[in-house]
Amino acid sequence: xxxxxxxxxxxxxxxxxxxxxxxxxxxxxxxxxxxxxxxxxxxxxxxxxxxxxxxxxxxxxxxxxxxxxxxxxxxxxxxxxxxxxxxxxxxxxxxxxxxxxxxxxxxxxxxxxxxxxxxxxxxxxxxxxxxxxxxxxxxxxxxxxxxxxxxxxxxxxxxxxxxxxxxxxxxxxxxxxxxxxxxxxxxxxxxxxxxxxxxxxxxxxxxxxxxxxxxxxxxxxxxxxxxxxxxxxxxxxxxxxxxxxxxxxxxxxxx
Amino acid sequence: xxxxxxxxxxxxxxxxxxxxxxxxxxxxxxxxxxxxxxxxxxxxxxxxxxxxxxxxxxxxxxxxxxxxxxxxxxxxxxxxxxxxxxxxxxxxxxxxxxxxxxxxxxxxxxxxxxxxxxxxxxxxxxxxxxxxxxxxxxxxxxxxxxxxxxxxxxxxxxxxxxxxxxxxxxxxxxxxxxxxxxxxxxxxxxxxxxxxxxxxxxxxxxxxxxxxxxxxxxxxxxxxxxxxxxxxxxxxxxxxxxxxxxxxxxxxxxxxxxxxxxxxxxxxxxxxxxxxxxxxxxxxxxxxxxxxxxxxxxxxxxx
Numbered sequence: 001x002x003x004x005x006x007x008x009x010x011x012x013x014x015x016x017x018x019x020x021x022x023x024x025x026x027x028x029x030x031x032x033x034x035x036x037x038x039x040x041x042x043x044x045x046x047x048x049x050x051x052x053x054x055x056x057x058x059x060x061x062x063x064x065x066x067x068x069x070x071x072x073x074x075x076x077x078x079x080x081x082x083x084x085x086x087x088x089x090x091x092x093x094x095x096x097x098x099x100x101x102x103x104x105x106x107x108x109x110x111x112x113x114x115x116x117x118x119x120x121x122x123x124x125x126x127x128x129x130x131x132x133x134x135x136x137x138x139x140x141x142x143x144x145x146x147x148x149x150x151x152x153x154x155x156x157x158x159x160x161x162x163x164x165x166x167x168x169x170x171x172x173x174x175x176x177x178x179x180x181x182x183x184x185x186x187x188x189x190x191x192x193x194x195x196x197x198x199x200x201x202x203x204x205x206x207x208x209x210x211x212x213x214x215x216x217x218x219x220x221x222x223x224x225x226x227x228x229x230x231x232x233x234x235x236x237x238x239x240x241x242x243x244x245x246x247x248x249x250x251x252x253x254x255x
Numbered sequence: 256x257x258x259x260x261x262x263x264x265x266x267x268x269x270x271x272x273x274x275x276x277x278x279x280x281x282x283x284x285x286x287x288x289x290x291x292x293x294x295x296x297x298x299x300x301x302x303x304x305x306x307x308x309x310x311x312x313x314x315x316x317x318x319x320x321x322x323x324x325x326x327x328x329x330x331x332x333x334x335x336x337x338x339x340x341x342x343x344x345x346x347x348x349x350x351x352x353x354x355x356x357x358x359x360x361x362x363x364x365x366x367x368x369x370x371x372x373x374x375x376x377x378x379x380x381x382x383x384x385x386x387x388x389x390x391x392x393x394x395x396x397x398x399x400x401x402x403x404x405x406x407x408x409x410x411x412x413x414x415x416x417x418x419x420x421x422x423x424x425x426x427x428x429x430x431x432x433x434x435x436x437x438x439x440x441x442x443x444x445x446x447x448x449x450x451x452x453x454x455x456x457x458x459x460x461x462x463x464x465x466x467x468x469x470x471x472x473x474x475x476x477x478x479x480x481x482x483x484x485x486x487x488x489x490x491x492x493x494x495x496x497x498x499x500x501x502x503x504x505x506x507x508x509x510x511x512x513x514x515x516x517x518x519x520x521x522x523x524x525x526x527x528x529x530x531x532x533x534x535x536x537x538x539x540x541x542x543x544x545x546x547x548x549x550x551x552x553x554x555x556x557x558x
């Protein structure tokens with residue numbers, strides 16, 4: 001470390017001198033989205049496979065300001081301490097860079113994302129196709145602009161497809177936030193911090209099956225129905241975008 | 256070689272790949288006899304290098320450097336600290352190098368790679384001793400507040416020459432760094448001054464008047480070479496590094512002065528003539544890297 005006394009001095013990040021008028025959602029007024037999207041409009045997705053050369057499969061996803069890289073290694077040898085199993089194992093890890101969040105080092109709070117990613121993917125992978133071995137899925141969030149876990153899950157399933165791991169179907173994931181009286185899809189970090197409730201669905205679009213559903217906060221039954229419809233519609237569109245990304249790679253190779 | 260076999264193309268393709276896996280040293284030596292490397296480079300030439308500044312919007316300075324497939328992302332975040340009693344008018348820099356599990360099959364989550372801490376220390380020593388940055392420029396209010404620059408470098412793809420790519424991305428991130436405008440509060444805390452406030456807040460004089468750039472004196476550039484028998488291979492890939500273990504890293508600054516020379520053991524003992532050849536290769540490489548950096552900076556300024 002560069003400090004001369006040998007111990008790390010305490011530092012703080014300079015905060016803005018005047019508090020920007022925080023737009024707290026009021027119950028009767030419509031929320032205005034900071035990036036002027038419609039309520040039911042998702043951010044444009046930029047997806048690319050083959051980002052990391054030593055990995056069996058990898059993908060890079062950019063949804064607005066949320067940027068994620070996922071690498072898949074395997075199927076490879078499991079750790080020796082594990083017992084024999086005749087289905088394969090899935091091992092997931094999600095980590096944040098120190099500069100991903102506006103305040104340095106906030107990403108280390110998000111340790112539960114690794115197990116949530118595991119639960120989202122294990123329903124879609126044909127584990128019987130690689131017995132005794134293990135597939136590692138590692139994700140690194142380069143910049144966190146809201147809706148991190150859905151982007152990580154979609155990017156991970158693209159990386160698994162790039163690695164050639166057998167899947168029942170691609171997995172697409174979208175989340176919806178309830179801000180004031182509006183439902184907004186694909187929230188950014190500001191909207192996530194003000195929401196009264198959030199709902200995230202991970203589904204396999206062509207099979208019409210849901211692998212993971214997470215609901216947080218206050219919801220009334222009709223609102224949950226609307227939110228689920230929204231998410232499922234967005235998931236199938238995202239699934240098509242992911243498929244076309246994979247097809248483009250193949251057509252490029254053929255040329 | 257297997258490729259010269261008269262058998263069908265697919266059969267000879269498999270033979271070459273199998274030979275490469277089973278006898279990697281002989282595979283590489285066959286190439287070195289013809290003065291070429293497995294990716295058709297000459298022995299002394301480095302891979303294509305690209306640099307992109309401002310890759311991370313949320314950081315105060317950032318850069319993405321790629322040497323061949325090796326990719327490094329460096330970002331600097333500025334925070335405020337109280338300077339030490341011994342040096343009340345100097346700021347500080349904290350450099351950390353991370354190898355996340357995505358970059359290589361050898362890195363496991365929860366267990367940092369050995370190479371990460373070695374390179375982290377090497378980078379820290381090189382950047383601070385090269386005198387590229389004057390710590391006095393990081394001072395805000397003498398004795399009370401100074402900048403602490405946190406430089407984090409993430410390896411996104413590890414394919415050899417990690418130190419070279421990391422140093423290049425660090426130097427590029429510092430040259431892209433924009434120090435935010437701040438002023439001193441009544442409580443003695445430093446606060447950010449936003450652009451629309453500059454005319455209004457007359458009672459709080461901004462401590463620094465405009466977004467400043469750091470003055471970089473003679474940035475350092477490095478070249479890693481592999482020594483094997485009588486050959487010197489510049490800018491090795493991960494495959495070459497895993498087979499031939501003797502590595503020499505030469506760091507020069509832009510006025511051709513030697514900043515650091517690092518040869519951590521290895522089976523090949525180097526004569527002084529070999530070291531001089533490495534330094535000569537490093538001089539050539541330094542010119543290439545300096546022009547890449549200048550091009551990237553001028554591209555940024557055009558925007």
